[in-house]
Amino acid sequence: MEKRVLLVMQDGRVVMGILVGWDQKSNIILSECIERRFSLESGAVDTSLGVYMVKGDQICLVGELDTGVDDATQWSEIRAEPLPALRYGET
Template sequence: SLTAKRKNFKANLSVLLFFVWFFQGTLKGFDQTINLILDESHERVFSSSQGVEQVVLGLYIVRGDNVAVIGEIDEETDSALDLGNIRAEPLNSVVH
């Protein structure tokens, strides 16, 4: 059943919110409006002058109407990233 699949579903995700926050964490639960429960989560803050900063958040609830994009993380590729040397302009807010 769908309920049983939801209980056993666990994935490491990237989540981009409309107001330009970029989260990563382990999906622990969700509902029909895409509200998400992320565990072991952190925000990645991008800057053009320094490496990517990771802000530890722990258990975090994300409201579904703020979610712009969700994607599953390839853990091998993600762990190989040298975040201290990655520079990027911060993203602009999403305009509706």
């Protein structure tokens, strides 16, 4: 609790925030949440979401962030394709 985490969702979105709570179905509540969008043209762009609740069945990955390393200014330099959506059952 109260740790900064990063979530990667099934639809390819990347959100970060402070873990406020979770339940038995892995639903997660984040405060001070931002969405980081990647692009080949403009680099990574952060959008503030505020308090955010994510359904557990939409989450692919949860990881704790090192607050001393994650700096939004360095991410604006990175150019990358957005993550594709994850679709179960496709080969």
